[in-house]
Amino acid sequence: MPENTGEKQLDIVTNTQSETSPDQGNPIVTIEAGKLNQASENMEVHAHDLHKAPGHGLKHYLFEFLMLFLAVFCGFLAENQRERMIEHHRENEYARHLLADLRADSLFFAKRAEKMSEVLRQHHEFYQLMTGTIKPSNKDILCHLLPIFFIYDLQTTPATYNQMKASGSLRYLQQEELVNLIQKYYEVRLLRANLGLDITREFFDNFLQPFLQKHFRVQDYDIVSVTIKSDSPVFLDRSGQSEQELLNMFETYGRQIQVIQDRIITPTMTILNNLITLLKKEYHLK
Numbered sequence: 001m002p003e004n005t006g007e008k009q010l011d012i013v014t015n016t017q018s019e020t021s022p023d024q025g026n027p028i029v030t031i032e033a034g035k036l037n038q039a040s041e042n043m044e045v046h047a048h049d050l051h052k053a054p055g056h057g058l059k060h061y062l063f064e065f066l067m068l069f070l071a072v073f074c075g076f077l078a079e080n081q082r083e084r085m086i087e088h089h090r091e092n093e094y095a096r097h098l099l100a101d102l103r104a105d106s107l108f109f110a111k112r113a114e115k116m117s118e119v120l121r122q123h124h125e126f127y128q129l130m131t132g133t134i135k136p137s138n139k140d141i142l143c144h145l146l147p148i149f150f151i152y153d154l155q156t157t158p159a160t161y162n163q164m165k166a167s168g169s170l171r172y173l174q175q176e177e178l179v180n181l182i183q184k185y186y187e188v189r190l191l192r193a194n195l196g197l198d199i200t201r202e203f204f205d206n207f208l209q210p211f212l213q214k215h216f217r218v219q220d221y222d223i224v225s226v227t228i229k230s231d232s233p234v235f236l237d238r239s240g241q242s243e244q245e246l247l248n249m250f251e252t253y254g255r256q257i258q259v260i261q262d263r264i265i266t267p268t269m270t271i272l273n274n275l276i277t278l279l280k281k282e283y284h285l286k
Contacts, residue, residue, distance in 0.1 A: 091172040095283040097160040098182070099276065104157045106272045109265060112152070116261045122148045123254030130247045138235040139228060141246075142216060146226045148250060149212065151204050152197050152260070154190070161186045175282050181275050189268045196260045203256060207249045215242060 126144040129136050136144075161182065164170050173179050220233035235242075279285065 090169065091174070092283060094160065094164055094169060094172060095279060096285060098164075099279050099283075099285055101157040101160050102185075102272060102276050102279070106269070106276060108155050109269050109272065113261065113265050113269065115150075116152075116257055116265065119148055119150055120254060120258055120261065123250065123257070127247065127251055127254075130243060138233050138238070139231070141235060142221055142228055142233050145212075145246075145250070146221060146223065146228075148254070149208065149223065151201060152257070154194055154197055156190055158186055158190065175278075178275075178278050178282055181271065181278065185268070185271050185275055189264075189271055193260075193264045193268060196256075196264050200253070200256045200260065203253060208253060211246060211249060215246075 122144070126148055129140060129144050164172075170179060170182075173182070215236045215238070217234050217236070220230040221228055
């Protein structure tokens with residue numbers, strides 16, 4: 001009996017181990033393992049699909065080329081639009097600066113024309129004094145001489161135009177008539193005005209100033225304030241010949257001023273006014 005009991009216990013242990021053997025398999029474990037294997041296969045399939053290109057045919061490459069071309073073309077359009085905006089802004093800035101310079105020039109020429117008209121009137125009075133029937137005194141001659149002892153200069157403001165010309169920025173101005181008028185003013189009228197003033201200055205330096213220094217004492221007058229400092233100024237070496245020389249020189253100088261007034265100052269003021277009007281109209285400036 002004891003031996004049979006041991007054999008039964010041994011059979012029970014053996015049967016238990018057989019039931020838990022991996023050869024026969026546990027249904028639950030088998031199902032879970034199957035699910036894991038399927039998931040792993042699905043991951044491999046998805047990973048493999050990620051490395052595939054959307055297409056390898058001609059249409060695919062044409063599509064990529066078209067997208068690249070559109071990207072570059074759109075970038076070019078954006079840059080071109082940006083350049084146009086910048087150039088338009090610069091154009092307006094230059095127009096405003098030009099208008100300011102031209103207004104300053106217009107004011108200068110207006111004052112200069114007024115001064116020349118006054119001096120020309122005084123030249124005429126001096127001529128009448130020297131050619132009258134009554135012999136003028138030394139004080140009368142000096143009183144009429146000092147106001148017309150005047151030298152002219154040209155105080156224009158070409159800074160903006162010179163900058164635009166040097167940098168090639170005149171191309172920003174789109175109106176051809178406006179550009180032509182600007183160039184005519186700066187390149188023709190101002191050069192002609194400078195040339196005319198250089199001629200009068202040369203005559204003044206070579207004839208008028210030496211005569212005044214030779215025949216009138218500096219203690220008798222103040223050329224800066226245009227005043228007589230003595231009640232009895234002296235006309236050195238006064239004679240009919242020296243009086244005629246004085247009249248000839250100042251009459252010639254007066255005629256030169258008249259030419260500058262008629263042929264340079266007046267036409268230049270006309271061009272200036274037209275240029276200012278056109279510039280204000282083109283860029284809506286005040």
